Amino acid sequence: MNYAFTFARTPRLEFGPRRLALVPALIAGREKAQGFPFAVAALVTGGASFRAGSRYAGLVAELRSAGVRLLEFACAHEPDPDFIDASAAALLNASGGRAERIAVLAVGGGSAMDAGKAIAALCAESEAAAKRGETPPSVKNFLEGVGDRTPSGSTSWLLAAPTTAGTGSEATKNAVISKIGAGGFKKSLRHDSFVPAVAVVDAELALGCPHEVTAASGLDALVQLLEAWTSPQASPLVEAVCASGIVAFARSFERVLADGNDLEARSDMAYAAYCSGLGLANAGLGCVHALASPLGSRYPVPHGAACAALLVPATDLNLRLLRERGGEPGSRKAIAAYAAAARLLAPLSGASGRPEDGLPAALRRLVTIAGLRRLADWGMREADIPELASAAGTKTNPVALAASDYEALLHEAI
Numbered sequence: 001m002n003y004a005f006t007f008a009r010t011p012r013l014e015f016g017p018r019r020l021a022l023v024p025a026l027i028a029g030r031e032k033a034q035g036f037p038f039a040v041a042a043l044v045t046g047g048a049s050f051r052a053g054s055r056y057a058g059l060v061a062e063l064r065s066a067g068v069r070l071l072e073f074a075c076a077h078e079p080d081p082d083f084i085d086a087s088a089a090a091l092l093n094a095s096g097g098r099a100e101r102i103a104v105l106a107v108g109g110g111s112a113m114d115a116g117k118a119i120a121a122l123c124a125e126s127e128a129a130a131k132r133g134e135t136p137p138s139v140k141n142f143l144e145g146v147g148d149r150t151p152s153g154s155t156s157w158l159l160a161a162p163t164t165a166g167t168g169s170e171a172t173k174n175a176v177i178s179k180i181g182a183g184g185f186k187k188s189l190r191h192d193s194f195v196p197a198v199a200v201v202d203a204e205l206a207l208g209c210p211h212e213v214t215a216a217s218g219l220d221a222l223v224q225l226l227e228a229w230t231s232p233q234a235s236p237l238v239e240a241v242c243a244s245g246i247v248a249f250a251r252s253f254e255r256v257l258a259d260g261n262d263l264e265a266r267s268d269m270a271y272a273a274y275c276s277g278l279g280l281a282n283a284g285l286g287c288v289h290a291l292a293s294p295l296g297s298r299y300p301v302p303h304g305a306a307c308a309a310l311l312v313p314a315t316d317l318n319l320r321l322l323r324e325r326g327g328e329p330g331s332r333k334a335i336a337a338y339a340a341a342a343r344l345l346a347p348l349s350g351a352s353g354r355p356e357d358g359l360p361a362a363l364r365r366l367v368t369i370a371g372l373r374r375l376a377d378w379g380m381r382e383a384d385i386p387e388l389a390s391a392a393g394t395k396t397n398p399v400a401l402a403a404s405d406y407e408a409l410l411h412e413a414i
């Protein structure tokens, strides 16, 4: 048992239907605590679906009637550096150059929440650069594997409210910034202090979420729960959080696909996603996410669809390699985690053998039910596999993988 661990700061969590209505009071509470008002609030949202609904109009009206000066930013796709840089510059200008006087409200899917997280951080970095007499930096300067600067950790106040149940970005310390196409990247801006100050998880916001998004984001959450639980860095607290998330996922994934207006099922999925964010922030992720990044930077495949395509082959491979190395304590711990997850996800399927034996079949069934397009449908070609595999890497897969293992996974997943 790993009883030497760190569990990162978690957001103040407001979980439940209609909790989005608390946002003006949460802003007022923060202003009272810090002793001065915000000069401006950024409302960072995703594409059309939330902005077209009544909850968006209601939120804007409530904020305006509370006297909040609002700037609105729509992040229709995964955030790219130009969007982050331009948004931070506009906000800093509106705040008189004071990042502490900016509130960022990120309401949307993973892309909008990651965009809000990065904008909040870049506002603070830009203010510091201005004080040094330097030109404002680009967010690219601070991305892992892209830039050469380490984030200071300073950031504007950030509230995150998910409208999909998947990435768990409302609970994590990193923002994924992408540039898609040849020479593209999908890299993280990361610092412990980038965990949102407040997470408002209001499952009603997901009621209009399209079927394909619900399926892909739900499987992303499942992969994150499994990968954090089986990580060599999983602490007892991470294990407990992941188990709790998988119970909620198992109870409601099929229900929410059958009826997207089932609020109880949406709440279970929102809870599973939040748990997956806590898990990945504190234990890291495995080989599925190691490959999802290069896939997402090369093709327009949604992150959850890439994860779903890799889930079954990755679980098969990890279990096979772990058994081959079964004498090592780390391998026994990971196999025990897979077995426990299998009992929660598919309590009957492994009844005649080892519990984890039923896991790949149970996962294959969930991926089939989700009905997502495969990687080849998003433009992936067999010829691209060596380059994609060479870009993959993670220290928190339960077993070390070679480039040839990543290639084998991609051949199966395509």
Ligand SMILES: [Fe+2]
Pocket: 167, 220, 221, 224, 289, 303, 307
């Ligand atoms: Fe993910």
